Amino acid sequence: MRQHKFPPGWDAERVQKVLTHYEEQTEDEAMAEDEAAFEDSIQTMMGVPCELVPAIRELLAKHHA
Template sequence: MKQSAFPPGWDSNRVAKILAHYETQTEDDALAEDEAVFEMDGQTMMEIPTVLVPEVRALLAKHKAA
């Protein structure tokens, strides 16, 4: 069986912790978490056409690398 490759800084333990978090989260907690994202300073949420997602990801990667 082929082992999955994780992004840098990730491993199976981290993935398991994240899965456990979301699998045990109540609907109210999930909603509160989603709404909190819109209140974060220094972040902007926007809707973009799906076809542009690869280009936006590439721009974000360039920005992060700079």
């Protein structure tokens, strides 16, 4: 049996809960969730070139550490 590695604070049960949430979500609920993300006052959404994603992930990891 293959062992899965999860990020800190995550386990198979938590992953299953997230999968269930999105699999059971209606289209209207998904749209409302997406729109709410753009209204968050402490985060921002932006498009970035794909080649910058690794560097951005590294910066975010350092910020959260």
